[in-house]
Amino acid sequence: MESFAVFVPRLVPQKDYLAPGHRACIGCGEALALRLVMKALGRNVIVSNATGCMEIISSPFPTTSWRVPWIHTLFENAAAVASGIEAAQKIMNEKGSRTNMAKVVAMGGDGATLDIGIQALSGAWERGHDMLYVCFDNEAYMNTGIQRSSGTPFGAATTTSPAGKVSIGQSTWKKNMPSIAVAHDIPYVATACPSYPFDLMEKVNKAVATKGPSYLHVLSPCPTGWRHGGDLSVKMGRLAVETGVFPLYEVVNGKYKLTVDFPKLRPVTDYLTPQGRFRHLPKDEVERIQKGVIREYEKLKKKVEA
Amino acid sequence: MNKTAMTGMEGSLAMAEAVRLANVDVVAAYPITPQTHIVERLAEMVANGELNAAYIPVESEHSAMSACLGSSAAGARTFTATAGQGLELMHEVLYVASGLRLPIVMGVANRALSCPLSVWGDHSDVMSVRDTGWIQIFAENGQQAFDLTLCGFRIGENEKVLFPVMVHIDGFHVSHVVEPLYLLEQKQVDSFLPPFKHPFPLDPDNPVTVGAFAVPILYTEARKSMENALRSTRPFISYVFDEFAKLSGRQYKPVEHYRTEDADTLLLTMGSYSEIAMEAVDQLRDCGEKVGLIRIRLWRPFPFGELRQAVENCQTLVVLDRCISPAGPPGPVCSEVKAALYSQKKRPNVAGFIGGLGGRDLYVPEFIQMVERGRVIAAQGGEEIEMIGVRG
Incomplete structure (x- = not known):
């Protein structure tokens, strides 16, 4: 890692647009992901942020972590607010009352994106606004205290899908949001993870360079909700990818491509065991998850090969 | 005094005409009876090049008002219209519009609320949004729908005001009734309504954080300052009514x-x-x-x-x-x-x-x-x- 540090400053923009001093938990994978996204985006950007962890850690009045224009209004409407910004900027530019054309980026967590905000996001995609939407997916409503969302993986214990005598925790499989994005025929969709910073930033660059809507789904390890050590966040992200639980791929104009691939996937136990949210799982359920991961990965491979 | 001849026009279309004359930048709207004629007319004007505006055909009223937040925060003159259930679906967003001091103008074709379902007019929708912090003006006929929509932009967008404005027209009794009314010429409207200049628009050259959250030691003060600001708009509202009277000969009062x-x-x-x-x-x-x-x-x-x-x-x-x-x-x-x-x-x-x-x-x-x-x-x-x- 020491030699890596020599090259990083040359490969990554040094300027941060998410200032340090925010109030994220120790080891927050989402704050790391956001910081990398903002680095890649640069200064000429307007951010519309849904209510959630990243909003609440960065904007307690009268302080702010944001060095770019940023607006937060409600939970489910970040995409709709961004639609308004994008349309306003375009028409004002045409009418000559505003010259600057900033990139418009909306962002929210898995709850804001997969659950409560999916209608507003679907509407924005269908209308074809030139904007990037980033979902920082930490797989539950972490900001309100680890309640399950439709992004929570099968078997995970949360405060509203607790493991109990007659429950294995979350009883449903994670909603496949990237494929919902692809179904909207938008030109750029990708998955990413802050454990792969260069892959993440490259995808941000590609997404904003794309005309029309683009979607980035970022798995963001959450030590508080996943119940692992704060020093393991980057490792958890890598294990999610290496086990095939969260493959990294992009879909450019409908064409799937794996951006990180392995000759052989690691067993899911490598990923599940360090996390307290899966600790209760009996062997047969772990086996079920393993089968599910392989099945989904094979499906994805077929799309890549198609 | 306006010398233009009287024109027969439906109340909804009169409101749309005022929005056109105001040279609005963004309209984000969702169809709901009895408001539809307003936004249909605006969509038609945009389609025919009579109005150079972005028309965002959103997928719900919640998103209509949300898109208006973004548009207004970016500094654009912004209009929407709704009624009844639509106003209810917007409900939580309305507080944000006034809290962030975004001068969106909204026509509301007042409608009853379910249940039972009724598309017809009453004031149930208005009363449910009474405390959302918007300036709210009632029009009684098509002429007033036209006049007060123009006044709405002038009032809301003033730097001393910066509040969103609802112009209420009764569903069907105003929205769908054709009446004789006086319109204004473009140059008359231009002399009455200056371009909108938001003091702190979303702009990378001058980044602002909009919509920060307030802890208990700050929330009360934030609400108090908003309440004081809304109360203190009274003299300016009367001033705009007086200015409008000079232009049109039609005097409105609170x-x-x-x-x-x-x-x-x-x-x-x-x-x-x-x-x-x-x-x-x-x-x-x-x-x-x-x-x-x-x-x-x-x-x-x-x-x-x-x-x-x-x-x-x-x-x-x-x-x-x-x-x-x-x-x-x-x-x-x-x-x-x-x-x-x-x-x-x-x-x-x-x-x-x-x-x-x-x-x-x-x-x-x-x-x-x-x-x-x-x-x-x-x-x-x-x-x-x-x-x-x-x-x-």
Whole structure:
């Protein structure tokens, strides 16, 4: 890692647009992901942020972590607010009352994106606004205290899908949001993870360079909700990818491509065991998850090969 | 004075025409009866190149108002329109528009609320958004829909104001009725309405954080400052009404009077039923009754002073509400009026009636009945809810 540090400053923009001093938990994978996204985006950007962890850690009045224009209004409407910004900027530019054309980026967590905000996001995609939407997916409503969302993986214990005598925790499989994005025929969709910073930033660059809507789904390890050590966040992200639980791929104009691939996937136990949210799982359920991961990965491979 | 000839036009289209003359930048809207004609007309104007604006056909009213937040925060002149359930779906977003001081103008074609489903007019939707912090103005006819929409942009966008504005038109009774009215020329509107300049738009050259959260030691102060700011818009609103009168010859006031001189009994209405109430007043005056009419034009900020002054010399005040406050005080307007008068040494007896729900028409005889019954109820200090024009 020491030699890596020599090259990083040359490969990554040094300027941060998410200032340090925010109030994220120790080891927050989402704050790391956001910081990398903002680095890649640069200064000429307007951010519309849904209510959630990243909003609440960065904007307690009268302080702010944001060095770019940023607006937060409600939970489910970040995409709709961004639609308004994008349309306003375009028409004002045409009418000559505003010259600057900033990139418009909306962002929210898995709850804001997969659950409560999916209608507003679907509407924005269908209308074809030139904007990037980033979902920082930490797989539950972490900001309100680890309640399950439709992004929570099968078997995970949360405060509203607790493991109990007659429950294995979350009883449903994670909603496949990237494929919902692809179904909207938008030109750029990708998955990413802050454990792969260069892959993440490259995808941000590609997404904003794309005309029309683009979607980035970022798995963001959450030590508080996943119940692992704060020093393991980057490792958890890598294990999610290496086990095939969260493959990294992009879909450019409908064409799937794996951006990180392995000759052989690691067993899911490598990923599940360090996390307290899966600790209760009996062997047969772990086996079920393993089968599910392989099945989904094979499906994805077929799309890549198609 | 405007010399243009009168034009026959539907109330909704008159409002759309005002929006066109205001050279609006962004319209984000979702269809709902009886508001649809406003945004259909705007979409048509954009499609024909008569209006250079972005029309965002959003997937819900929640997103309509949300897109308006983004548009207005980016510094664009922004309009939307809705009604009934649509206003309800926008509900939480409305507070954000006023809290962030974004001068969106919204036409509301007032409609009843489910259930039972009713697309027809009453004020149930308005009353549910009473405390959202918007400036709210009532129009009674197509002419006023046109005039007050223009006033709405001028009022809301002023740097001393910066509040969103609702212009209420009664569903169908104003939105769908064709009336003769005077329009204004583009150059007249341009002289009245300067371009919108947001003081802190979302702009990378001057980054601002909009919509930070407030902890308990700050929230109360934030709300107080917003409340003070909304109250202090009153003089400017009257100033704009006066400026508009210079331009058009049509003078609006926060509380308007009709034949109130020497009246012992006053009717009080908001919205289109005022015109029927005027007919009733005329008939009663012809019979020698000393009856007049008060119309609340400016619902928020509430015109306390003007209202108290308007009713100080009458004995009986009869208030019509087009909304029920179920198992509560008799009608939101009536209870607000009573609250406004409670501190007054000299105040009239007040009787409240509820009628005109879900598009039910009220005619002159009902208003005459309200005056007669109202005198009796008010003298008894009655608190009972009395409904007018209802069976059973």
